[in-house]
Amino acid sequence: MQISTTDVLIVGAGPAGLTAAVVLTQHGYQVTVVDAQAEGVNTSRAAVVHPHTLELLEPYGVTEKLVQRGVHTPTFTIRDRDALLIAVPFDQLATRYPYTLMISQADTEAYLLDRLEQLGGKVIRPAAVTAVRQDRDGVDVTFADEHRIRARYVVGADGMHSTVREQAGIAFTGGTYAEAFTLADVRMSGGVPEDEVILYFSPAGLLVVAPLPDGRYRIVATVTEAPRHPDVAFVQRLLDERGPRAHPVVVEDVVWGSRFRVHHRVAETFRDRRVLLVGDAGHVHSPAGGQGMNLGIEDAVLLGQSLTTVLAGQPDRALDEWAAGRHHTAEHVVALTDRLTQLATVSRRRRPVRNVAMRLAGKIPAVRHQLAMRLSGLDR
Numbered sequence: 001m002q003i004s005t006t007d008v009l010i011v012g013a014g015p016a017g018l019t020a021a022v023v024l025t026q027h028g029y030q031v032t033v034v035d036a037q038a039e040g041v042n043t044s045r046a047a048v049v050h051p052h053t054l055e056l057l058e059p060y061g062v063t064e065k066l067v068q069r070g071v072h073t074p075t076f077t078i079r080d081r082d083a084l085l086i087a088v089p090f091d092q093l094a095t096r097y098p099y100t101l102m103i104s105q106a107d108t109e110a111y112l113l114d115r116l117e118q119l120g121g122k123v124i125r126p127a128a129v130t131a132v133r134q135d136r137d138g139v140d141v142t143f144a145d146e147h148r149i150r151a152r153y154v155v156g157a158d159g160m161h162s163t164v165r166e167q168a169g170i171a172f173t174g175g176t177y178a179e180a181f182t183l184a185d186v187r188m189s190g191g192v193p194e195d196e197v198i199l200y201f202s203p204a205g206l207l208v209v210a211p212l213p214d215g216r217y218r219i220v221a222t223v224t225e226a227p228r229h230p231d232v233a234f235v236q237r238l239l240d241e242r243g244p245r246a247h248p249v250v251v252e253d254v255v256w257g258s259r260f261r262v263h264h265r266v267a268e269t270f271r272d273r274r275v276l277l278v279g280d281a282g283h284v285h286s287p288a289g290g291q292g293m294n295l296g297i298e299d300a301v302l303l304g305q306s307l308t309t310v311l312a313g314q315p316d317r318a319l320d321e322w323a324a325g326r327h328h329t330a331e332h333v334v335a336l337t338d339r340l341t342q343l344a345t346v347s348r349r350r351r352p353v354r355n356v357a358m359r360l361a362g363k364i365p366a367v368r369h370q371l372a373m374r375l376s377g378l379d380r
Contacts, residue, residue, distance in 0.1 A: 191247025
């Protein structure tokens with residue numbers, strides 16, 4: 001049986017796993033990244049990068065390329081059809097990146113992978129983990145081909161159905177939203193601005209419309225039953241039912257689409273001795289507010305920074321502090337996205353009351369600023 005060794009084994013080559021690899025490799029540690037998929041998934045999935053995430057990535061040679069590629073959207077608005085309920089002004093935030101950056105997750109992963117390869121790292125594919133066993137000094141990880149890797153620490157960045165988390169026996173508590181979510185990248189014309197992310201509230205469910213590079217738009221919506229591959233007619237019905245009325249949107253082409261169920265779950269702990277969790281392995285929640293990938297990248301940067309001190313010989317309590325902090329932050333983000341989802345889908349009877357309350361709140365500068373700080377991640 002072939003056995004190799006490494007300082008840190010990272011299981012999962014999505015944004016969180018690649019970010020952790022970049023941070024640790026840049027600090028001079030031996031990092032091995034594995035992924036069960038034969039190749040990266042070239043779909044856009046997550047599409048929002050917030051200001052705090054750009055700040056965190058800045059020391060690691062990724063931010064500049066992201067900023068050059070993505071669409072800068074200085075305003076996030078919540079609307080009920082044509083009625084503006086609240087405008088969240090990112091352009092008034094005290095940051096070098098006063099906007100929400102809209103960019104395909106495929107692009108984000110490509111830039112992270114490119115940086116890792118510049119630093120001498122790579123991703124081993126396909127490599128499916130079958131067993132994780134810890135002892136006092138390290139972790140033995142066994143793969144489907146019976147290869148083994150011995151690591152000082154293992155980072156589980158392998159998504160909601162994390163094998164690493166399950167092997168460590170870490171509970172993943174929460175629930176699942178009753179609705180399904182549909183997701184599509186489309187080309188369209190009409191009454192949707194090119195520099196604004198919009199969350200439409202509707203009794204039929206929430207609808208997110210956001211610009212992407214290359215003249216595309218991202219559509220995310222809750223539906224009772226989502227088709228596997230949403231077509232033009234399906235997306236058009238969503239926009240006709242929930243989007244702008246005064247200047248209707250015309251969907252011209254669906255470039256890519258998918259469906260998914262959304263859970264709201266947080267791992268019981270982000271650390272079990274030498275096993276650490278980042279990204280969807282540690283937390284999943286509603287896409288309202290575009291927090292998911294950002295929270296995972298934040299997990300990874302802060303873990304990388306803490307783990308470098310421990311690998312250098314400092315006490316491992318830094319990892320306990322990291323894990324406690326990430327658990328606290330994840331619970332707050334899950335609560336925020338859940339509230340946004342519930343607000344978006346109130347009944348028709350309660351809708352007027354909600355709209356009045358939100359318009360009144362939206363007139364208060366402090367409220368708008370606080371919401372911008374929370375969504376941008378700059379309050380963390």
